[in-house]
Amino acid sequence: MNITEDFIIHFTGNASTVANGRGLAAKGSFEGLFVSDDGTLLFGSCKGSGKTPYLCSVDFADPEKPVPRCSCPSRQIPCKHAAGLLYCKVQGKEFKTAEVPEDIAAKRSKIQQREEKKAAKEAEDPGPKEMTKAKASAAAKKCRTQLEGIALAEKILHNIVLAGLHSVDRKNEKLYGEQVKELGNYYIGGIQAAMTDLLIQASEAQKNQDFTDAVGSINYLYALLKKSRTYTESKAADFEAFPQTPNTAEDAMLNSSIEEQMGYAWKLAELREKGRYAENAELLQVGFSVFEDQAKKQFTDEGIWISLGTGDIYLTENFRPFRAQKYVREEDSFFPVLTTSALYIYPGDRNPRVRWEKSEHRETEKADLLKARDRGAGNFAEVIKAVKNQIKSPLADKRPIFALKIARLGQDGKGTLYIVDEAGTSIPLNPEDFGFLMKKLTREQAEGQTLVCRFSQDMKTDLLYAVPVALITGDELIRFTY
Incomplete structure (x- = not known):
């Protein structure tokens, strides 16, 4: 103890x-x-x-x-x-x-x-629970209810686009808000939250006439509704065809975050049944932040972790509803190495969400830092290609996280700092998001080390930047997002 x-x-x-x-x-x-x-x-x-x-x-x-x-x-x-x-x-x-x-x-x-x-x-009963006729019928009925909700969401989005974002004024925002509230009856909480986000962004845009974020939300919602309809129709057909049920919908579910984006809350038992877990995992937290989500009316405590065994980068998310924040445990920065016998991995993109039931911790040692440092990617061209391919998808995470091995640092005439690989490929660091902190480090501290960073794209200039999260050296972990 x-x-x-x-x-x-x-x-x-x-x-x-x-x-x-x-x-x-x-x-x-x-x-x-x-x-x-x-x-x-x-x-x-x-x-x-x-x-x-x-x-x-x-x-x-x-x-x-x-x-x-x-x-x-x-x-x-x-x-x-x-x-x-x-x-x-x-x-x-x-x-x-x-x-x-x-x-x-x-x-x-x-x-x-x-x-x-x-x-x-x-x-x-270690395996998946057997489907019965009654369960299949109930699941098909739920899918049909979801499709009704998707149709309603499509109608709301169509009306907003038809009238224009300028139409989301105080009067219409309340009307749209009542319609969006009704989506809560159709098991599509994620779509409801995305619609609420759009209304908030459109309303805020009236003040400065910058509708960039609102247009991005429209594109996201269009893709989400389209994919949700296709996926849910396939899922409903699978259940209605029981017992001759193909696995097309389930395969799509396990390799995509669409179910969670629609609002489904995975249970750990379900992830275990689907084989989405890793045994005896060791994780080192490299970043921690707290976000306020007005659409979902909650705080999100986000941890960024690197697996010492595989080098994969995962996210943990602890949701604290505004109304219950006094009674929901608030997460915090974590500095030791966390070990768990079963790491449950949610379906998702490059940086999936993870959870665990039981864990232990130990002090971080030099060997752990060396393991994490050696996981850095040395070919920036391949990383940039992977990032661009991911952010092309409207539903994918637009801010993927990578660990990058720094060969050297560079700086242009405007003062923007760059990290450069052995081949000379460079990636600019966003000076507004912790990038300026890298200038506080000496070349000896940074060169040859691994920088964990989160990519972001400037929607106005279309430039791709890296936002530093943490610098991993052989002797210490320097965290920029505490």
Whole structure:
């Protein structure tokens, strides 16, 4: 049980809770600190606002999934008392050995029974669940409902284009908004969010008369609706033809992000059934950002990770709805190496989204940095070709991430910095998006190292830029997006 401050920050996932927990430990608010004989349970009592102290614990019976518990009324899990308990351990305070409390022992037993049932169920039925006539009929009905929603979305988009983006004024925006809201009844939440995005962008464009983003959203929606219709019609036909169901729709689903773009939320069990997972993966986070999405009314915590085993670059996304952000754990930067026995990979483009159920972490070593650095691509011409091919697709991610091996740095007369490969092919760094930070580094620090960067295309000039995410050297990881 290796408890560090990095572990507490990652485990708690909330800066305010971390700070408050650290404060409780520093003030000596804990009246009793105990540890079980086997060291898997930390528990104690902490002074609260009332007469009765709060009883809190952190259970490491399953090291990959620690369980915090507390008698306080807070809906934040873990709460500041659990964080404070862990800080007491980090700060070297004395924990007396004691037996596991009866209530926690009972809860442990229930968890164990639940896990055993889950394991037994997976052992009995490790493969895909068999389709039945009833399930196929229900799935076909859902597809037909989705097609009705797609038809409605097509009608809304047609009306907006016909009237022109200038028509999305305050009066019409409300009318269109009511129509878009109705799309929520058709199992196409992703299309609904994309339509909302268009309305927001068109409304904002009225202020500066720059409709570039809105036009881009129209192109995206047109392609999304067209592909969604083709895919859903094929899927409906497959289900209606059961039991002589071909696998055309399923094959398309597993090799494309269309299902998720339409609004489907994958379950880990489904990804496991489809074989979309990697065993014993080691990941190093190279970037972290938080985005606000007004269309979906949520915050997204995005992590950028490189696989030490394969060199693939993945994304993690933690969604926090505005209305529930107090109760949904907020992710944060993660600096150790994360290891997981099963890394679940969503269908997608070059940088697919990933998740895991259980994980452990260890300190990042020099060997890890060397592994990550050696994954950099040395042929920039091939990378540029791959980026251009990807961004041609209206539905593909327009900002793919690559790891690039820098042979040398260059700079033009305007001050724009370039990274250059051994063949002399150069890629400009966007000076407005962290590119200027590369100028703070010496040539010795950058040349011969690997730069993880996110590509972006300037819609006005059509120029392709790289936005630095992190520089990986043999000795350190320099992160630009913290």
